[in-house]
Amino acid sequence: MPQMLDKxxxxxxxxxxxxxxxxxxxxxxxxxxxxxxxAIIRPANTAELSEIMKLCHESGQKVVTHGGCTNMTRGCVxxxxxxxxxxxxxxxxxxxxxxxxTMTVQAGVPLxxxxxxxxxxxxxxxxxxxxxGTATIGGNIATNAGGNQVIRYxxxxxxVLGLEVVLADGRILSSMNQMLKNNAxxxxxxxxxxxxxxxxxxxxAVLRLRPKMPVCTSALVATDQFSSMAKLLxxxxxxxxxxxxAFETMWQSYYAIACxxxxxxxxxxxxxxxxxxxxxxxxxxxxxxxxxILIEATGAHQESDSEQFLQALxxxxxxxxxxxxxxxxxxxxxxxxxxxxDNIPALMSYQPMVLFDVSLPISEMESYLEKMQQNLNAISNxxxxxxxxxxxxxxxxxxxxxxxxxxxAKKAVEQAVxxxxxxxxxxxxxxxxxxxxxxxxxHFSRNEIEIDVMRQLKQLxxxxxxxxxxxxxx
Amino acid sequence: MPQMLDKxxxxxxxxxxxxxxxxxxxxxxxxxxxxxxxAIIRPANTAELSEIMKLCHESGQKVVTHGGCTNMTRGCVxxxxxxxxxxxxxxxxxxxxxxxxTMTVQAGVPLxxxxxxxxxxxxxxxxxxxxxGTATIGGNIATNAGGNQVIRYxxxxxxVLGLEVVLADGRILSSMNQMLKNNAxxxxxxxxxxxxxxxxxxxxAVLRLRPKMPVCTSALVATDQFSSMAKLLxxxxxxxxxxxxAFETMWQSYYAIACxxxxxxxxxxxxxxxxxxxxxxxxxxxxxxxxxILIEATGAHQESDSEQFLQALxxxxxxxxxxxxxxxxxxxxxxxxxxxxDNIPALMSYQPMVLFDVSLPISEMESYLEKMQQNLNAISNxxxxxxxxxxxxxxxxxxxxxxxxxxxAKKAVEQAVxxxxxxxxxxxxxxxxxxxxxxxxxHFSRNEIEIDVMRQLKQLxxxxxxxxxxxxxx
Numbered sequence: 005m006p007q008m009l010d011k012x013x014x015x016x017x018x019x020x021x022x023x024x025x026x027x028x029x030x031x032x033x034x035x036x037x038x039x040x041x042x043a044i045i046r047p048a049n050t051a052e053l054s055e056i057m058k059l060c061h062e063s064g065q066k067v068v069t070h071g072g073c074t075n076m077t078r079g080c081v082x083x084x085x086x087x088x089x090x091x092x093x094x095x096x097x098x099x100x101x102x103x104x105x106t107m108t109v110q111a112g113v114p115l116x117x118x119x120x121x122x123x124x125x126x127x128x129x130x131x132x133x134x135x136x137g138t139a140t141i142g143g144n145i146a147t148n149a150g151g152n153q154v155i156r157y158x159x160x161x162x163x164v165l166g167l168e169v170v171l172a173d174g175r176i177l178s179s180m181n182q183m184l185k186n187n188a189x190x191x192x193x194x195x196x197x198x199x200x201x202x203x204x205x206x207x208x209a210v211l212r213l214r215p216k217m218p219v220c221t222s223a224l225v226a227t228d229q230f231s232s233m234a235k236l237l238x239x240x241x242x243x244x245x246x247x248x249x250a251f252e253t254m255w256q257s258y259y260a261i262a263c264x265x266x267x268x269x270x271x272x273x274x275x276x277x278x279x280x281x282x283x284x285x286x287x288x289x290x291x292x293x294x295x296x297i298l299i300e301a302t303g304a305h306q307e308s309d310s311e312q313f314l315q316a317l318x319x320x321x322x323x324x325x326x327x328x329x330x331x332x333x334x335x336x337x338x339x340x341x342x343x344x345x346d347n348i349p350a351l352m353s354y355q356p357m358v359l360f361d362v363s364l365p366i367s368e369m370e371s372y373l374e375k376m377q378q379n380l381n382a383i384s385n386x387x388x389x390x391x392x393x394x395x396x397x398x399x400x401x402x403x404x405x406x407x408x409x410x411x412x413a414k415k416a417v418e419q420a421v422x423x424x425x426x427x428x429x430x431x432x433x434x435x436x437x438x439x440x441x442x443x444x445x446x447h448f449s450r451n452e453i454e455i456d457v458m459r460q461l462k463q464l465x466x467x468x469x470x471x472x473x474x475x476x477x478x
Numbered sequence: 479m480p481q482m483l484d485k486x487x488x489x490x491x492x493x494x495x496x497x498x499x500x501x502x503x504x505x506x507x508x509x510x511x512x513x514x515x516x517a518i519i520r521p522a523n524t525a526e527l528s529e530i531m532k533l534c535h536e537s538g539q540k541v542v543t544h545g546g547c548t549n550m551t552r553g554c555v556x557x558x559x560x561x562x563x564x565x566x567x568x569x570x571x572x573x574x575x576x577x578x579x580t581m582t583v584q585a586g587v588p589l590x591x592x593x594x595x596x597x598x599x600x601x602x603x604x605x606x607x608x609x610x611g612t613a614t615i616g617g618n619i620a621t622n623a624g625g626n627q628v629i630r631y632x633x634x635x636x637x638v639l640g641l642e643v644v645l646a647d648g649r650i651l652s653s654m655n656q657m658l659k660n661n662a663x664x665x666x667x668x669x670x671x672x673x674x675x676x677x678x679x680x681x682x683a684v685l686r687l688r689p690k691m692p693v694c695t696s697a698l699v700a701t702d703q704f705s706s707m708a709k710l711l712x713x714x715x716x717x718x719x720x721x722x723x724a725f726e727t728m729w730q731s732y733y734a735i736a737c738x739x740x741x742x743x744x745x746x747x748x749x750x751x752x753x754x755x756x757x758x759x760x761x762x763x764x765x766x767x768x769x770x771i772l773i774e775a776t777g778a779h780q781e782s783d784s785e786q787f788l789q790a791l792x793x794x795x796x797x798x799x800x801x802x803x804x805x806x807x808x809x810x811x812x813x814x815x816x817x818x819x820d821n822i823p824a825l826m827s828y829q830p831m832v833l834f835d836v837s838l839p840i841s842e843m844e845s846y847l848e849k850m851q852q853n854l855n856a857i858s859n860x861x862x863x864x865x866x867x868x869x870x871x872x873x874x875x876x877x878x879x880x881x882x883x884x885x886x887a888k889k890a891v892e893q894a895v896x897x898x899x900x901x902x903x904x905x906x907x908x909x910x911x912x913x914x915x916x917x918x919x920x921h922f923s924r925n926e927i928e929i930d931v932m933r934q935l936k937q938l939x940x941x942x943x944x945x946x947x948x949x950x951x952x
Contacts, residue, residue, distance in 0.1 A: 245778030
């Protein structure tokens, strides 16, 4: 290893190789420390990374790529025999084209910086999630991040027009397309989006920007049954004529905790929720209802947008789809509602706990949750279960308390939550990805041939298995 | 070959093997007959196709997959040594889930049938193009079709949630995901979407449906300079709060022909345009303006949508972004406007002609068109050039008349149109794809490493090179 580091220093200079405290870095959104790497390599540009990877490829040196390390799947864990490649020095916004509505960035730029630069140009970058302040755009793309606006704008994948990737062997695959439409051969970027750093290292991207929607209307509503939530979703989508931008659901078990408890330390390092939740104040709605939905619409016309939003809620009330509702009448109230939605850390009081990220067809969701609860009851009748999620995307986050802090207890709960997905066409990961954490359960969501083809792709793009070794697939 | 056909007959029965008149089939949207295949194989289901492909893989038998054969890139051309695989017997809509808003279909279902079934369920399938009546959903997905609503809903790729593909070796890759979010491993469907049948044969798909937008507002407007069109696009997107669904541009050279000439036989077999254009009637706007734009917005609120649409046009007029405008006041007028946009066949009077499908950043478009025209003038000063396209997507269709019906004349024009794309980050194909037609020019839009990686993928998925041999890449 020391020899290898000398060779790398020769390529990138001493600034490019960090050994002091390398293994003190946290590697995920929970702030866990599992970085045993003896060094963190920090290329200044794509060319440097290319040379580094040629070296690693030749010598079979394993690497783990780090963006903001806010993942929740142990996707950035690095062992003693691995080197960390950090994009922390590649943080330049290279260009913004307000006519074509694109932004060209290096992979190390934090998501929030992209959002703010777009906003400063009267444009909008349609990806948002709690870790926005720390997560990098490269990490968002490598994991195909989801977040709060997927229902209207799609996931990270849909925000990417072009991509530059350094392959395992050091080749630079530059596919920096800037158009909405380009059918000149295979669209290679999709191979790397969501592959969690196992097929290549994303170094630059061309991002799609959208027109900024000046008007944002939000409400927190309550329903008394699951079926009402699904109907409400279709009702709001139809009534708002395409303006629905968020439909965030919270089960009572989550809402009751999230709207009261104060979020002292927020592992997701979310500026908004940590600010707000230190003074959560009086809940917008009482915590006695079975289901809560945070509904948001964005548009360009203050008056008609608000009217139509209210009209849609009135109809929902009169049809019994919702039983209570409160409209956000200020940005502060809007933030307060989001603070509840983002107050995941409130669940920390139920440690040991596992936070799941399942997705399944909305039409299968109710029966799935019943079966899951049965399975959990079979383990123990008094495990805390907190549920929230992006219903419109079929994506639920389920927090389950463990009866004890043991691998066995964790495995039992994972089995209970994942098994009922298999025959409902569900997924063990809607947006967080697989990493190391969920790899043992991939077979619940992918069949043998799918996994075989994934292995073939891994073998093709990383024959020495040096990229994020052992993650996602074996 | 006869032996092979006997083996296949044994698998799929005589109904599955068509030899009579096989080589009389047209293979593209122009109705050209380049099918020399001695037989057309028509599997009844995925299992049959799997068996057929195992056989072809073992014996190195080349196949060309046919959907509706409305492509414009000679992507369905088949030689005497090739078998055609037609999905014409796989036309079942297997399921529609109105809660989850998905439709599960076999690949042979025509696009228009999908649209109508969605509509009958008060939902909307967000892909539309002229050949809707003949093109199949499998073909649309295999070529990542674009069309008229990409600016709002994206291309075919964005309408596909899950995919089933028969691989070259007969393995059935079933990845029939039904969720908007699924990050459980690599998203394999993207490999096959847009690969033009060279990596696998698409047999089934789960399609994303959207809420139906009951209100559609359209106008035809005129501008006097290109820069106004780009500004108008941003203005309308912003003013309409996300409701803009089409922004179709026509240069005078195209409009003048399309709004007068009557479309006798429409190779694109588009019911709407062929109906309408037989009685085009008086043009909505005089043909004396430099640029025309067909603008369409869809939403849920008749009154406010129309108001906002008119308001946006008024502002555009007062700011000089447009110099004339006519609002469609009935479905008939709306159709008449689209008939002009879809009257591509009007260009037939300029045969011999080549229809291009380039895309490039909007900010590069004006300088590109100037350079292209210079190049064409260098060939001949009186070649007819007709331009129309999806400006919002950076996609232009350019029709160029040839000085004579010769390969040399065609090559010269292709060079003139494609060369200026290279240094402007443009693409030789926005939506039509590559097929055989554009393969020689792929290097203008893709660099060596991109093409190498495409070859690696082809080698991985089709080592015997039996799938749509010789198309897209060498």
